[in-house]
Amino acid sequence: MNDKKLHNDPLAGFEKDLFGKGKIKWEKSKADVWDELQRKIDDKPAYVIPKHQNWIQWAAAAVALIILGVGGVFSYYQTTIECQPGEHRVAELPDGSTVEMNAASKLVYYPLKWSLQRKLKFEGEGFFNVEKGSPFTVHSVNGTTRVLGTSFNIYARNENYRVTCLTGKVQVTAPNDEKVILLPQNHVELEEGKLVVTKMFKTEKAISWKQNYFFFAGRPLKEVIDEIERQYAVTIKLDPQLNNRNFGSNFSKQYSIEDVLDFVCKPMNLKFEKQANNVYIVTDES
């Protein structure tokens, strides 16, 4: 059956009567729909967008991206200064403040943000000489020190955190948010999570490391040995039983490593042996 035949079909007559001249019965007239539509349009005005809209949108997006990018660079661009075992160095910050860094210390700061925020991260030991100005904050794992302009020494190694104030005022915050303010010659130390302040009459001892003198008063032997390791860039194996034995003495870096070990070991009845180049072992003599 093809189309021609279909149209000649007697049924096509009915089809013509049924369709084409009739009307669909709508519940709503076209005019009603238009009225409703108009009301909806007035509720939601079409944004009339100027011809340059696209251009402006893109430009705005580009500017926003650039600002974000520059902001990101400003916020995240950082400088790291690291001091290897066996060396001392002086780091100069953008405002002229200086940090004398002891062996095996690390300092991170944001040079681009520096003028807005004097803030740095520090691990190790260092003597800070801070120019006067906005607050200067030093973050370490075990504490935060905040000053305006002064000089102070920070020792932040392992679980230890010690700050000695030499001039000006220094605020130290422990990880539990405990705060103390140090005046010159005050010294604070984190002991079992608490800040303990002591008066130190010879503050120069705290920074004698700068002159290569190392003073220890009632410090665990482990700490002394670690310091020797850092200063001479050697490895010293210490019998763990001896870690917490108290030691009070000093040494100067002008002596050789073996002389220094001798100074330390003799009074305590210890002995040391050279195991290999730059590797020593310290044991109890008995």
Added chain:
Amino acid sequence: MTKGDFKKLFDEHFEQVRSYLFFRSGDTELATDIAQETFLKIWEKQHFIDETRVKGLLFKIANDLFASYYRKEKRSFEFFKHYKPEEKSSTPEEALVFTQMKENYNQALERMPEKQRTVFLMSRVDQLTYNEIAEMVGVSVKAVEKRMKLALNFLRTSLRVNE
């Protein structure tokens, strides 16, 4: 697009869009709602619209709306409940035959596949050309011809059986 342009667009195309939706769904209220929403969408998105191709777009939007809201619903298709043919019967016999024919067509249309039915009704009720139908439905003219042929075959077969 100004409101005047929009009104012109509405006047030109609203009826076609609405009856097209009716031919697909068999539901006049639904067809009215979707047709209205279609025009609302055009107005809201007007700055993205190429006015030379707005007719195709109208049907595309209508199709999409129809598909996303209503396609899955199963509806009965009672064409002659909503469509009033012109009656010109003079004798009671003629009137009876006419009523019977109407009933037969109604049943046939209800069983006819939706695509064929839509094309068939657009051609017969709105008396659109195959070209116009193809443009609105968004298929080729060949496809419209094929659907028409299938629709007519379907009608003949089912109406013969009913006689």
